[in-house]
Structure formats: structure tokens, C-alpha cells
Amino acid sequence: MKLEDRFHSLERTPAPPYWADVVDRATRPSVLPSPRPRAFERTPHRLRAGALAAVVALAGVGLVFKAFEPFGGSPPPASEPSTDSSGLAASPGYSMLWLCGGGIGSCPAGGVPESLWRPLRIPTLRPDGSCPASPAHRVVQLFGPALGEGPVYAVAHEGGVLRFEYPPDPNSVFAGSAWGGNKVLWFARPSYSGPVLVRGAEVGGTHEVGFSGGTSTAYSSLQFPPGQGWRNWPTATRLQAPGCYAYQVDGTNFSEVIVFRAVAVPP
Amino acid sequence: VQDALVDARLTGDIEDLYRRQGERLWRSLLAYAGDREIASDAAAEAFAQLVRRGDAVRDPERWLWRSAFKIAAGELKERGRRTRVEVEASYEMEVPAVDLVVALGELSDKQRAAVVLHDAVGYTSKEIAAIIGSTPAAVKVHVARARRRLRQRLEDDR
Numbered sequence: 489m490k491l492e493d494r495f496h497s498l499e500r501t502p503a504p505p506y507w508a509d510v511v512d513r514a515t516r517p518s519v520l521p522s523p524r525p526r527a528f529e530r531t532p533h534r535l536r537a538g539a540l541a542a543v544v545a546l547a548g549v550g551l552v553f554k555a556f557e558p559f560g561g562s563p564p565p566a567s568e569p570s571t572d573s574s575g576l577a578a579s580p581g582y583s584m585l586w587l588c589g590g591g592i593g594s595c596p597a598g599g600v601p602e603s604l605w606r607p608l609r610i611p612t613l614r615p616d617g618s619c620p621a622s623p624a625h626r627v628v629q630l631f632g633p634a635l636g637e638g639p640v641y642a643v644a645h646e647g648g649v650l651r652f653e654y655p656p657d658p659n660s661v662f663a664g665s666a667w668g669g670n671k672v673l674w675f676a677r678p679s680y681s682g683p684v685l686v687r688g689a690e691v692g693g694t695h696e697v698g699f700s701g702g703t704s705t706a707y708s709s710l711q712f713p714p715g716q717g718w719r720n721w722p723t724a725t726r727l728q729a730p731g732c733y734a735y736q737v738d739g740t741n742f743s744e745v746i747v748f749r750a751v752a753v754p755p
Numbered sequence: 756v757q758d759a760l761v762d763a764r765l766t767g768d769i770e771d772l773y774r775r776q777g778e779r780l781w782r783s784l785l786a787y788a789g790d791r792e793i794a795s796d797a798a799a800e801a802f803a804q805l806v807r808r809g810d811a812v813r814d815p816e817r818w819l820w821r822s823a824f825k826i827a828a829g830e831l832k833e834r835g836r837r838t839r840v841e842v843e844a845s846y847e848m849e850v851p852a853v854d855l856v857v858a859l860g861e862l863s864d865k866q867r868a869a870v871v872l873h874d875a876v877g878y879t880s881k882e883i884a885a886i887i888g889s890t891p892a893a894v895k896v897h898v899a900r901a902r903r904r905l906r907q908r909l910e911d912d913r
Contacts, residue, residue, distance in 0.1 A: 513803030
């Protein structure tokens, strides 16, 4: 076989779609050190200088955090609810999302229907006191191993453990908030196209679970609008203490509970 | 300032670039790195950095390819290897392609990048030189030596 034919056979290798990952990376600040920081340092000197200049320029006008805010969807309220206290702000509905399902565009007004606000069913710790964490499994090649039985899933962090900086790093998007956090990408199978409500609470404890979609404000719930196809939503889960936690994910025709462990790390 | 960084129109242009070149970039990175994870990581990160830099990048396509290959090179260097190829023949990847990727792993970084960008992507020596940080003359040498070694390695090519 000729060498060029081998290159042609390479062209027949299907490439996985990764635009969702691009959007996730582009729109979300790293609140924890990048797992591969050196790779980023090897970008051209000219680019590093350009990036540094951009950051300096942004800092100069006090808009560093503005730069990390949504580039799709409705803008956050002019005066956001403060989360300097330990309280969670009431979710404003779909408008808190950065992106509506992976596309770049406006989120619809409103929020999930009343019927999705079912009572929370938070499980208990195992008799030995261990956390009944949900196993991570591969749902589809498009996304990494995920937690949950579907049709809505949370992409798992390494080892299924959510690590979050607490107190929040003053240089992170969560600076000034009483809630630490880390990014969590949610996605839904095409078989479910309805709205989704996500809430959470500590398993065997009293700590709350907060959520955010691009700002330092921690909200009490996530609300995803209806849509088609493989939908995904970059979000952040906000916590104040390590432990065992559960999400309750409600849709029009399902209700699932996802359990995960969280570990706090110093900034 | 926010608009400059996250302009939706600009992002639309980059999404269009992804549609046109995303798969080819990923396959080229797979051939270069021999590792699906590195290919996916480098491709996604390069596109993401392009989105963040917005219109500060004058030639998005060239910037994309250059950054993606540099990120992949950094990943390979950090892992300290390129010899252990992660790809396996499967319904997704034909045996000749797997053999090629394995053989590419025996080339130097510059030879591998040069021959992939030339023979798989179709870039000229001048364009490749800009991407891998070399000269057109050196790229021609890299491509010629890479082809010779690949043909020697892939014996049934003769």
C-alpha cells in the first residue's frame, strides 16, 4: 500500500465532536489549577504577551470578572443578589445560564414549571457512615464519564470527587462569595427534550448545595430550558464544606438522585 | 471589553472554522501525538483559546493549527513519550491508518509534524514552517526524510 493511501485511510477515521468542550473551556474560568498547566505555557511567546496585556488592560478598568460572564443568554441582573452571607439566592430561572444547551444564544424567559418542584429525596449515609456515591460511567463519547442514570447527567470529576477551593481564591470568579465551587457540565440525552430542575443537599448533614452559571452569585437551583438533541449546560456547583452530597434532578417524566463526594482544597 | 473577548459574531466565525477544520485538525493531532486524549485536548484547547482571544488573532486558521500542535507537543513532552501509541485498530480506525500512526511515532517531532501537515493536511512548506517554527527549506528536508523512513518502516509500501 502506498504511503498516500495510508494517509487517505487516516482521513476515514471518524473524529469525535468536541465543540461542546471548546465552549466549556472558552466560557468558563478555571477555578482550580489546570490539570496540564505546562501545555498552556508552551503557547507562543507573542500569544502569552498578548494574553498578559489583555489581562492587565482588563484589570485596569476593573472588569476582570465581567470578562468571565456569559456571552450568550440574558445578562445577569444589574444588581445581583449578594452571597457574602451563607445564604443562597433564589434562582432567577433559565436566565442564570451562560449558554442554553450548548448553543450560543438567548435563553427563554421564565423557569421550569411548578410540577418539577417535587419534594427533595436526599438519601442517607450507608450504615458504616460511607457516602453512597453514584458511579461514573461513559454515556456517550461526546462527554466524559458521567454521574446519574439519565436522561440528565453530570460529567464526573476525577474519581467522581468534586474538589473545590474554600474559601474561594480571590483571583477566581467566586471571589467575594461565601461559597466555593467548581465547574460541572450537565448534559441530557436527546430522548428527553423537556425542562430540568437541579437542586441538592448534603447527605447526612445540613449543608446546602448552591449553583451558578457564570458569576459569583450562588443560587439555590439550576433550571434548564427545553430543547432538542444532546443538550449541555456549563455550570458550577457551589459548596461551603466537604462531605457527601446529592443532586436531585427533576424533569417532566423522571426524577433522579445523584450522589457525589466533595473535598475542599485550600486556594 | 467584554464584547471584544466574547463577541458572539466572532464566536460564530470560529464555530464555522470548527465545522470546516475541526475533524481534520483532530485527525492530524491524532497522527502527530498517537493519542486520542491528547488530540482531543489540544484541539479543544486551541479552539477555546482562539475564542478567548477574539479578533486579536489576525489569521485564526494558522493560529489554530500552530497552537494546537504546540499544545500537543507540550503534552507529549510532559508525558515524556511518543513511542507508546495509544491507538488500536477498530471499526473506527483502519489497520493501515493504525500502522501509519505507529510508524509516525518513530520519527522526530519536527519530521512527524512536517509530514502530517504536508501529506495529511496539504499545507505548503512555507505554511508548515510558520506552524512548527522552522524554515521552508528545513521543512522540505523534514518531509523527505520522514517519507523515506515511513516507507522503510511500512515495508509493504514498496
